[in-house]
Amino acid sequence: MKKLVIYYSFEGNTKLLSQIIAQNLDADILEINPKDEVKRKGFMKYLWGGKSVFMKEKPELEPISIDIDEYDLLIIGTPVWAGTFTPALRTFFDKYDIKNKKIFLFCTHNGGPGKTLENMKSELDMNNVIGVKDFVNVSKNIEVNKNIAEKWVEEIKYKHNI
Numbered sequence: 051m052k053k054l055v056i057y058y059s060f061e062g063n064t065k066l067l068s069q070i071i072a073q074n075l076d077a078d079i080l081e082i083n084p085k086d087e088v089k090r091k092g093f094m095k096y097l098w099g100g101k102s103v104f105m106k107e108k109p110e111l112e113p114i115s116i117d118i119d120e121y122d123l124l125i126i127g128t129p130v131w132a133g134t135f136t137p138a139l140r141t142f143f144d145k146y147d148i149k150n151k152k153i154f155l156f157c158t159h160n161g162g163p164g165k166t167l168e169n170m171k172s173e174l175d176m177n178n179v180i181g182v183k184d185f186v187n188v189s190k191n192i193e194v195n196k197n198i199a200e201k202w203v204e205e206i207k208y209k210h211n212i
C-alpha cells in the first residue's frame with residue numbers, strides 16, 4: 051500500500067508532526083506551498099490569516115511533483131486557522147480531485163480546534179476517512195506531541211494492517 055503524508059504548515063508545527071508521521075509510517079511526504087507566501091508575524095499574521103479564511107481565499111500553489119493517484123492511503127495535516135483548515139488546503143482540495151482513498155486527517159492548534167476536522171471531512175466526501183487526530187500546543191510540548199504522533203501511527207498500523 052502506497053502512503054503519502056500531505057500537509058501545509060505556516061510556522062513549523064504541522065511540518066514537524068508530518069515528518070514524524072511519514073517517518074514512522076514509511077510514507078512519502080508532500081508539502082503544500084502557496085506561491086510567494088510572506089511569513090507575517092504577530093498581530094498581522096492573525097489579521098491576514100483570519101481574513102483569508104473568512105473570505106474563503108484559495109491562494110495559488112507551487113506545482114507539486116507527486117502523482118497523488120499512485121497512492122492508496124493519504125494522511126492530511128493542517129494548522130487550525132479561525133476554527134477551520136487553512137486556505138492552502140482549500141486550494142488543494144479544489145485543484146486535486148481526491149477520490150476513493152483511505153484517509154487519516156490531523157490538525158495542530160492552540161486549544162481551539164473548531165470544526166477543522168469535520169470541515170476537512172466534508173471536503174473529502176468521496177473518500178473513506180478512517181481516522182482523525184488533533185495535536186494541542188505543539189511548540190510548547192514537542193516531546194509529548196511527538197509521542198502522541200508515534201502512538202497514533204502504531205495504532206494506524208495495527209488496526210488497519212498497514
Ligand SMILES: Cc1cc2nc3c(=O)[nH]c(=O)nc-3n(C[C@H](O)[C@H](O)[C@H](O)COP(=O)(O)O)c2cc1C
Nearest residue numbers: 059060061062063064099129132133159160161162
Ligand atoms: C491566522 C491564524 C489563525 C489561528 N487560529 C487558531 C484557532 O482558531 N484556534 C487555535 O487553537 N489556534 C489557532 N491558531 C494557532 C495555530 O493553529 C497553531 O499555532 C498551529 O499549531 C500552527 O501550525 P503551523 O506551525 O504548522 O503553522 C491560529 C494561527 C494563525 C496563524
